[in-house]
Amino acid sequence: MSNSNHSSRRGISRRTFATGVAAAGIIAGSAPFNIVRAQAKSLKVGVLLPRSGVQAGIGQDCHRGVEITAGVLKELGLPSLEIMNGDTETNVDVARSRAERLIADGAQLLVGAFDSGQSTAIAQVAEQRGIPYVINIAAAPPITEQGYKFVFRNFPTAPMILTDAFANQLEIFKIAGTAPKTAVFMHVNDTFGTAMQKGFTGVMSKFTMPYKVVETISYDPAARDLSVEVAKAKATGADSLIMVSRLNDAILLTRELVKQRWSPTAVLSMGPGWYEDQYLKTLGKLSDGPMSFVPWYDPNKKVSKLLEKALAKAHPGINLNTNHVYTFEALLVAADAFKRAGTADPQKLADAIRATNITDNVSTGPGIQFNAKGQNDKLKNSAIQNRGGKLVAIAPASASNAKPELPMKPYDKR
Amino acid sequence: MGLPIEIYLNVAASGLLTGLVYGLMALGLSVIFGVVRVVNFAHGEMMTVGMYVAILAFATLGIDPLVMMVPIAAVLFVFGYLLQTGLINPFINRPEHSQFMLLVAVALILVNLQLIVFGPDSQGVRTSYSFDSYAIGPLIIDASKVYAALAAVAVAAALFAFFRFTLLGKAIRACADNYHGALVVGLNVKHLYALTFGLGTACVGAAGAMLVAITDVTPTIGPAYTLLAFVIVITGGLGSMPGALLGGVLIGVTEALGGLLFTPSAKSMFAFGILVLVLLFRPQGILGRKLS
Numbered sequence: 001m002s003n004s005n006h007s008s009r010r011g012i013s014r015r016t017f018a019t020g021v022a023a024a025g026i027i028a029g030s031a032p033f034n035i036v037r038a039q040a041k042s043l044k045v046g047v048l049l050p051r052s053g054v055q056a057g058i059g060q061d062c063h064r065g066v067e068i069t070a071g072v073l074k075e076l077g078l079p080s081l082e083i084m085n086g087d088t089e090t091n092v093d094v095a096r097s098r099a100e101r102l103i104a105d106g107a108q109l110l111v112g113a114f115d116s117g118q119s120t121a122i123a124q125v126a127e128q129r130g131i132p133y134v135i136n137i138a139a140a141p142p143i144t145e146q147g148y149k150f151v152f153r154n155f156p157t158a159p160m161i162l163t164d165a166f167a168n169q170l171e172i173f174k175i176a177g178t179a180p181k182t183a184v185f186m187h188v189n190d191t192f193g194t195a196m197q198k199g200f201t202g203v204m205s206k207f208t209m210p211y212k213v214v215e216t217i218s219y220d221p222a223a224r225d226l227s228v229e230v231a232k233a234k235a236t237g238a239d240s241l242i243m244v245s246r247l248n249d250a251i252l253l254t255r256e257l258v259k260q261r262w263s264p265t266a267v268l269s270m271g272p273g274w275y276e277d278q279y280l281k282t283l284g285k286l287s288d289g290p291m292s293f294v295p296w297y298d299p300n301k302k303v304s305k306l307l308e309k310a311l312a313k314a315h316p317g318i319n320l321n322t323n324h325v326y327t328f329e330a331l332l333v334a335a336d337a338f339k340r341a342g343t344a345d346p347q348k349l350a351d352a353i354r355a356t357n358i359t360d361n362v363s364t365g366p367g368i369q370f371n372a373k374g375q376n377d378k379l380k381n382s383a384i385q386n387r388g389g390k391l392v393a394i395a396p397a398s399a400s401n402a403k404p405e406l407p408m409k410p411y412d413k414r
Numbered sequence: 415m416g417l418p419i420e421i422y423l424n425v426a427a428s429g430l431l432t433g434l435v436y437g438l439m440a441l442g443l444s445v446i447f448g449v450v451r452v453v454n455f456a457h458g459e460m461m462t463v464g465m466y467v468a469i470l471a472f473a474t475l476g477i478d479p480l481v482m483m484v485p486i487a488a489v490l491f492v493f494g495y496l497l498q499t500g501l502i503n504p505f506i507n508r509p510e511h512s513q514f515m516l517l518v519a520v521a522l523i524l525v526n527l528q529l530i531v532f533g534p535d536s537q538g539v540r541t542s543y544s545f546d547s548y549a550i551g552p553l554i555i556d557a558s559k560v561y562a563a564l565a566a567v568a569v570a571a572a573l574f575a576f577f578r579f580t581l582l583g584k585a586i587r588a589c590a591d592n593y594h595g596a597l598v599v600g601l602n603v604k605h606l607y608a609l610t611f612g613l614g615t616a617c618v619g620a621a622g623a624m625l626v627a628i629t630d631v632t633p634t635i636g637p638a639y640t641l642l643a644f645v646i647v648i649t650g651g652l653g654s655m656p657g658a659l660l661g662g663v664l665i666g667v668t669e670a671l672g673g674l675l676f677t678p679s680a681k682s683m684f685a686f687g688i689l690v691l692v693l694l695f696r697p698q699g700i701l702g703r704k705l706s
Contacts, residue, residue, distance in 0.1 A: 053634050056534030089634075189679040218679040222638070224629050227428045227556070228673040228681065235421045248536045248630065258545040259556050260424075278535060286545070411545075 046107030053090025065327030433666020442617030448653030458639030464622025490619025651702025
């Protein structure tokens with residue numbers, strides 16, 4: 001005790017001095033690293049995708065978009081991105097915890113997550129932590145209606161998809177000279193499906209559609225068997241199907257249509273599933289005919305060609321699609337903002353994203369800009385049709401490369 | 415709602431056929447619990463193993479999943495036997511929660527191994543009859559479901575016959591009835607337990623081979639089948655073999671008709687509704703024995 005008092009009276013002991021020198025040395029020594037970090041050449045981007053679980057197929061497909069991004073960014077003269085992958089396991093709670101984890105591990109910007117429910121959870125985390133989040137694919141409108149300052153979406157909302165879908169359908173029916181008279185609307189009951197269902201009637205009423213929706217059927221996207229759903233739809237006597245689905249259920253539904261000997265004159269899809277490569281490969285000639293009204297890409301744009309080339313090299317035989325395009329564009333937004341901001345500081349990065357004006361892009365429409373809510377409201381959709389294992393664009397006329405085939409060839413005549 | 419009667423008949427027939435395959439899957443769970451008194455929390459995951467083996471055989475050798483049913487059952491039998499001998503037997507006299515955790519761990523390992531080996535994409539087989547259906551009057555019945563259901567009934571009948579008429583089957587039943595009595599008369603109980611576990615996993619493997627003809631598989635679908643098997647055996651009566659089949663049919667038909675009458679997205683709600691009713695009014699299950 002007396003020694004201690006004695007020491008304190010003396011002021012700084014030899015040990016304290018040595019500790020202080022060591023601490024100063026560490027701080028001084030690490031300072032150059034701080035400077036290096038502030039001027040980093042790459043941005044750490046946490047990419048959250050459902051790479052396992054029910055949406056695994058689509059999550060893996062989105063990841064192909066991540067894989068081909070680096071080369072294209074280099075060709076465009078944009079800075080490289082350091083990708084940190086996170087698997088949401090097609091689960092909202094896991095998506096939230098993976099987002100937290102990626103931020104804790106140093107992610108400076110988040111991208112993802114294909115699904116509206118998972119994206120909503122990630123948006124909450126990003127906003128709380130003040131980390132910019134660029135949504136690749138998610139259509140539920142509320143995500144960009146919360147007044148968030150760090151959340152940006154370069155993907156159309158459900159009403160935007162529906163509006164373009166009905167407009168494109170009218171164009172197709174006019175070109176084909178025929179149209180369905182009645183339809184059953186089937187949709188998955190997840191966040192995306194429910195958002196589309198809520199907007200469907202309201203948006204449809206703004207158009208003079210030739211068909212009447214006679215039944216609406218919702219179902220679980222994880223269902224193992226969809227025979228009841230198809231039996232119920234068939235019993236209505238409708239001549240066409242309007243779908244909002246995912247991948248696995250689109251395959252299951254097509255199988256049931258064939259087994260239950262029901263060939264609608266048209267399958268009009270307003271979501272993923274029916275144009276995916278796995279759908280085309282699994283069902284072969286039975287995959288021909290469905291039309292998808294989806295956010296797509298303009299094949300005439302320069303960057304589209306670069307992306308097609310990169311995908312063909314990395315994954316021969318796979319068609320470029322929505323998943324690759326919009327995942328790539330989310331990363332393009334990140335790289336572009338990082339270049340302009342010159343820093344990974346979250347606030348400055350978010351400000352740079354808000355000021356984005358990319359016209360040299362891939363998706364259909366004038367380019368990438370965000371409104372005050374963080375939504376790109378300039379995006380346009382296309383209509384595509386499955387033909388012989390390939391996808392052709394059939395509307396709008398300005399971005400099409402084929403005429404629509406309507407009615408669809410019956411399944412038993414293939 | 416005014417739907418034609420043939421729609422109800424079609425949907426009920428589809429539910430019945432699927433329910434029989436579900437019943438065979440649950441039969442394995444019921445047999446294991448009835449004899450070994452261990453609840454197999456990796457049951458659905460073991461079925462996905464059977465499904466993947468069937469897919470592999472179809473993709474590489476072109477062998478029909480229903481033909482692969484017997485070899486897959488044999489492979490799963492060996493797997494179950496070794497699992498019981500090497501891993502579960504030491505846990506037989508430990509607290510139940512230890513057994514639960516052990517089998518949950520086995521389930522997690524199986525799911526992750528399948529993810530590593532087969533990837534997360536859904537996979538299935540496309541046989542020559544995959545898209546066939548039979549038209550019987552107004553009924554249109556899925557050919558794959560008919561074959562799978564017939565195979566399920568045949569396997570269940572063989573299992574009933576084994577337990578009822580063979581000496582080995584009677585010895586296993588003796589173990590289930592009186593563990594200490596079986597030891598006293600000199601039965602090798604641990605070997606019989608391993609045989610029983612093997613039979614249970616063989617059942618679920620065969621069910622997997624049948625199911626892959628009806629639906630696709632992903633590694634993460636296993637837990638949903640485990641839960642379904644639990645619902646079926648609790649409804650039919652845990653430990654009762656006829657109860658498992660009856661439970662399967664009941665759940666299959668209820669889900670199908672419930673989905674048709676109300677909303678398809680609430681199909682599983684009806685299965686759980688039946689479960690709640692059974693637990694309330696007949697806790698031992700429809701064909702289960704009341705515990706003293």
